[in-house]
Amino acid sequence: MNDKPVTHETVEAELQRLIDNLRGADAATVEAETARLQAMAGQVQDAPGRERAFSRAAELPRLLAGPPVPASAEFARAQLLFDRAIKDQGPAEVRIPRLEQTIEQIGQLADQAPVREAGAIRRLNSPLVRLIEHLQSSTG
Template sequence: MDYEALNAEVLALSDSLRSADEATVAAEVQRLTALAAQIPDDFSRMRAMARVAKLPELISGPAVGQSEQYEKATHLVGTAMSADGTTEERIAVAERVASEIAELAAAAPPRESGTILRMNSSVARLIQELREQSQEG
């Protein structure tokens, strides 16, 4: 067993165990932990152990944000998506929102900052679509 093989198994299980009960998930974590312990390279073994420990989170998905920054970012995305006005005005709103979301992500608790920053992908797609519309018209 090596890290790559174990990681591939963790990824496969993260999909196949989506509706599994806690006992089944715990048994898989225990089994994979035993396999990870057999990896001869210290660094790879520690990476594998950390990866296996994340299996329950991979199955359930990321926790919903609880911070004030998460709540504000969620509302900002809604503001960008529902903005009225000309295409240029809507682009300006979306660009402002993207900037504010980046600031919120920087100020958020570490466990939520990546999730908040990823909210900008929806805003970036909106900006791109609006720019394409303005070029067509």
């Protein structure tokens, strides 16, 4: 048996392993592994770490299910814009203005989308902002 104390990081590592290994698993298996992960979280010594570990363990079913299928036309359009922007080729001085325009368009779509999807749509902009920063740093 492993004599190392269980920490929040231990539970997080096990959660990541389960996410990698349980894709497509049946509900009974996911339920059993969630219960096992929660039991592991209960062994974390410090209270804040234990609470975070319990919270993360409870997320296993949702994490395995993946993101919900977008229901709105705004979400579908934002994903299409995002995909095009990521796959876009060309020099940075051409790509950056196109990325900035896409970010603006995605923001407008988020404003028009149902409230339950607006945040998810806005989060599509984060990787685009990081891509702009990368392009700027690689050309400057």
